[in-house]
Amino acid sequence: MTTSQKHRDFVAEPMGEKPVGSLAGIGEVLGKKLEERGFDKAYVVLGQFLVLKKDEDFFREWLKDTCGANAKQSRDCFGCLREWCDAFL
Amino acid sequence: MDDYADLSNTELTALLRRYNIPHGPVVGSTRRLYEQKIFEYETQRRRLSPPGSSAASSYRFSDLNSTSGDSDMYDLPKKEDALLYQSKGYNDDYYEESYFTTRTYGEPESAGPSRGFRQSVTSLPDADTFHHQVRDDDLLSSSEEECKDRERPMYGRDSAYQSIAHYRPVSASRSSLDLSYYPTSSSTSSMSSSSSSSSWLTRRAIRPENHAPGAGLGQDHQVPLWGQLLLFLVFVIVLFFIYYFMQAEEGNPFQREP
Numbered sequence: 001m002t003t004s005q006k007h008r009d010f011v012a013e014p015m016g017e018k019p020v021g022s023l024a025g026i027g028e029v030l031g032k033k034l035e036e037r038g039f040d041k042a043y044v045v046l047g048q049f050l051v052l053k054k055d056e057d058f059f060r061e062w063l064k065d066t067c068g069a070n071a072k073q074s075r076d077c078f079g080c081l082r083e084w085c086d087a088f089l
Numbered sequence: 090m091d092d093y094a095d096l097s098n099t100e101l102t103a104l105l106r107r108y109n110i111p112h113g114p115v116v117g118s119t120r121r122l123y124e125q126k127i128f129e130y131e132t133q134r135r136r137l138s139p140p141g142s143s144a145a146s147s148y149r150f151s152d153l154n155s156t157s158g159d160s161d162m163y164d165l166p167k168k169e170d171a172l173l174y175q176s177k178g179y180n181d182d183y184y185e186e187s188y189f190t191t192r193t194y195g196e197p198e199s200a201g202p203s204r205g206f207r208q209s210v211t212s213l214p215d216a217d218t219f220h221h222q223v224r225d226d227d228l229l230s231s232s233e234e235e236c237k238d239r240e241r242p243m244y245g246r247d248s249a250y251q252s253i254a255h256y257r258p259v260s261a262s263r264s265s266l267d268l269s270y271y272p273t274s275s276s277t278s279s280m281s282s283s284s285s286s287s288s289w290l291t292r293r294a295i296r297p298e299n300h301a302p303g304a305g306l307g308q309d310h311q312v313p314l315w316g317q318l319l320l321f322l323v324f325v326i327v328l329f330f331i332y333y334f335m336q337a338e339e340g341n342p343f344q345r346e347p
Contacts, residue, residue, distance in 0.1 A: 053113035058122050065121070 007076065010042075011083045018042045025069065025076030033067035049081045056082075093124040101127070 003011075007024035015022075020042050021031035039045050052058040059081075060074035069077065093101065098115040101123055105112040108130050115123055312320070 048118055051113050051116060051119055052122070053111070055111065055113070058113075058119075058126075061125075062118070062122055 003079070004076070007080045007083070010080050011087060014088055015042045015046065015084065020045055023077050024080035025073040026067075027073075030067045030069055030073060037066055039066070045077075046081060046084070049078075049085075054082060054085065093127060 004024055006022070010018070010022055010024055018041070019031065020026055020034045020039055021028065023042055023045060026034065026045075034040070034045065039048070048062060049059050052062065056078055059078050060069075060071075063069045063074045063077060096104070098120065101115045101120065102112070104127055105115075105123055108127065110123075110126055110130060112123055112126075113119060
């Protein structure tokens, strides 16, 4: 499965204080919705990902419920975070 | 689902552990997800226990049709799926997206042998590789272990591939080809080629009679058997010519002795 440039950029380095819109699959609209819910930084979403024990089904379901992500967006976001964790966690 | 709102986080965690649902900590953001999961699990359990799992497909169709109001767009494709995978249909009531499945519960055992059969069927189009017969033998032996009642299509397929061994002794000097898996079949076939070919033909005749749905299912998506044999023949002939010309290069007939 080929990854987007956004995915590759995110996974290439520690996320630091990157905004939530820098996650793969999270564009402007979804980013705004997540920020309204309090997930304004990528590491907060990472926190949720880790609390769900990196489970794909739960995380994607949570993303769908929180910001209305569709299947592709949630899959991209999950893949992005999982790879980041494999590299840096 | 409102019943679970009264439970504390620790009680919810205990429920998740009792149902063997893989879970993380139950905190504010995850609580709703786990409540939903428990609700879905209990509903599935309630639905599975009265009718029994074996004859549940027809019952579950009516059940799905009666209870699923919002997910009717998924009823039609899911009906075919429910025939093959009995426990995957129950998700449609709660989740419109088809990607959210309860993978945590694993596949039912009834889908196992059918999957194994399908694996062996899908391995048939790999007629162009060296090791396809080796792989088919492995798959044939493994699937024979899994489902004894499917011996006849395996048997027919095995004999169909044995007939290919006819052609191997014809093309000589191919030592690098891995013939070690077919010493017995090639010897028997060379001795009694006519009888085995006729037996192959008779077996081929019997096969569609007994397993027409199986063969039909197999031939819906793959190249037909005669096509595969033809492709394999072509491949064998190409290899023969390659080796023939390689031997000629080694000999170098143009070299003159000084």
